[in-house]
Amino acid sequence: MAMDNLKQFVFALSAAASLGFVCIIFVLTWVLHFKEGLAWDGGLAEFNWHPVLIVTGFIFLQGIAIIVYRLPWTWKCSKLMMKFIHAGLNLLAFIFAAISLVAVFDFHNAAKIPNMYSLHSWLGLAVVILYSLQLVLGLGVYLIPITPVSVRAAFMPLHVYSGLFIFTSAIATALMGITEKLIFGLKDPKYKDSPPEATFVNVLGVLIVVFGALILWIATRTSWKRPNDQAFHSLHTNGGGEANTKVGPALSQLSEGLEAEAGGDVRRRSNKSDDQVD
């Protein structure tokens, strides 16, 4: 990564990480200072685990899991180790989300509030189901050694797209959840009277959106991607360039698969680029 590019990356990463921490502090302040605190008693303090676990797990941890391959300091680590970290963070985020659902269902059942009536609950459940599917397919395709490279390559665009789509949907669902909770939770003064809690949690919503925007920016910059191990290795042993001509037939075949997958040949043939201007 060139120095200019690295500076921009470090700036975006620091901003995302700081914002993520601020979001966690905000959601904790919300439930501990403005609301009933945290407990596992079937009451409102149990419900409060729902926003806390969603923000810390399903938004912050999932966001970090998405960009973990982008950290240049990890490019000398083996790809397999990075895959375990990526999968591990996502598994942790999934566990947080699952417990946060139990908290809500417990609370609803104890308070005799119906489950699954709102658009928030429909989309939320759909996102968690898609996330579990993404986890299982991701493990099966990229961590089980017998899966052929051709399958891994063919599945990659869908894996990347689904990952970003699920992350974005999780944030959209959280914003709907904040809206619901502020309407139902604020009685006198009401949400529309803008008490301090309303303004504070609106700010949390805005911070979550900016955190999501930064993660999506980092994840979609082509020049910030981890280089192929093969190219990276070549860069550090042969002084860069012409990696393909210096590897054996097996690696070369693999590389062709990757190139075809990434639309590299299509782009070269028709002169397409990521972002065209004229």
Add this chain to the structure above:
Amino acid sequence: MAMDNLKQFVFALSAAASLGFVCIIFVLTWVLHFKEGLAWDGGLAEFNWHPVLIVTGFIFLQGIAIIVYRLPWTWKCSKLMMKFIHAGLNLLAFIFAAISLVAVFDFHNAAKIPNMYSLHSWLGLAVVILYSLQLVLGLGVYLIPITPVSVRAAFMPLHVYSGLFIFTSAIATALMGITEKLIFGLKDPKYKDSPPEATFVNVLGVLIVVFGALILWIATRTSWKRPNDQAFHSLHTNGGGEANTKVGPALSQLSEGLEAEAGGDVRRRSNKSDDQVD
């Protein structure tokens, strides 16, 4: 575009267009059948223009504007004409959004409901302001002939990212709006009692999300992008390939700018690809 690829594109496009129309029918059915209809009287029938104009303009038209360069049937049209269509659709979507805001403020003022207290209103106003900024910058950079190619190239990644971010945020904000309206608008039975209107509008929310997902899928497939005019021309006169070597110095220079912009050289040097697997 290869035949297989074209079939997949036509399928995705048909699905997106049909879903978009179904969303418009759903939002019209909501306000005309379940609610007070449409009028400009300061009452609830004026409020109803808000969801109608947002879904038809700020979601459907904006979505179509985003993918208008992807239609292979337009690749023989001049890029300038396509730019006018892209800008025109976005301008129309902006006008729809602006009128939809007037409808809400009118309704709030007549009913003595405070404005701008909810997270929905904060994010909604931010999205409309960002959208107007994107429109003005887009016109200035890509439609005013004097803007240098280097500026156009440098601004393109931001233009593309902002466009997709604003579209996604518009959808997230609409989902929050649906949540608010179902809670405030349903009194007896309430939202939590799942009357037909609640289920119907929840389905509208899900359809909007799927429409958004399809637009984002179409917009981010590299192989579905409009070829550079230069490459397309070469493909149809010289039988394809080697476009760069057959053009004069001016075009060649332009092409270099584009390649550098798109990270083409970086990718070639370090063997990075859009989606890496190993």
